Amino acid sequence: MRLPNAYLSRIDRQKITDYLLSSNNPRGRTKADFFLRFGFSIDRWEDFAEALRLQAASHEVALVLETAYGPRYHVDGPIETPDGRNPRVRTVWQIDLDSDYPRFITAHPRRR
Template identity: 30%
Template sequence: MAESKIHGYLLNPNHRKGGVLLACGFTQSGGDVLVFAFFRHPRPSQLVREFADVYGHQFDYERPLESPDGRNPLFRSVWQSKPGDPRRFFCTAYPL
């Protein structure tokens, strides 16, 4: 997961959606906690959309994101796999 995605967007207090995560107990200095939360986020039963595009295959999951303070806000996480590669890579996430 790119450092710029974590601190430049998801944990950026100046970004309109970054404040949601900060309000739930995630911190700029504890970016690893957020990374682990997103790696636990996808669950097969929570897959809401899957489709092929020019980059490979996209998978969208919606469910509460386990947060340090227990608020667990509803989030969509977006994952991508490249053609011919079954591994999924985190692309982005946003609150719903």
């Protein structure tokens, strides 16, 4: 199964600039170090957002967890990076109960 309505997916800018690519965020620092190593940058956060969308749309859902707010979809697979190394990551998306579009929750490295 693929992420439902992946073409409608939404990613909050602050989730990327203030968390996933921010070396200043104590909770996101290790994720930022990982993604920055592959050539992503805060200055071009839109490229990272597009790579996350493409990763989610291109790979099968590995896990679905039902939450009180709606189903949460975990997608595992390589992400296209600026330096071309394309590491395997897990992206997490949620479709809220009152919505039909996937909302980006987080991403993190995944071992092969």
